[in-house]
Amino acid sequence: MRGVKKSDLPTKICLVCGRPFTWRKKWEKVWDEVKFCSDHCRQNKKIIDLKSRYS
Numbered sequence: 509m510r511g512v513k514k515s516d517l518p519t520k521i522c523l524v525c526g527r528p529f530t531w532r533k534k535w536e537k538v539w540d541e542v543k544f545c546s547d548h549c550r551q552n553k554k555i556i557d558l559k560s561r562y563s
């Protein structure tokens with residue numbers, strides 16, 4: 509480690525639940541594409557797609 513604090517990690521807001529989530533090692537190559545905090549929210553994305561289609 510090079511003195512990286514936890515608060516220095518990038519965060520995003522989950523499009524489904526609206527909560528902030530923090531960068532994870534498993535996302536290091538796809539972080540730009542990550543929009544959901546969990547697989548559970550990613551699956552719920554389908555619901556948002558259906559809603560936005562009619563708005």
Ligand SMILES: [Zn+2]
Pocket residue numbers: 522523524525526527544545546549
């Ligand atoms: Zn979420």
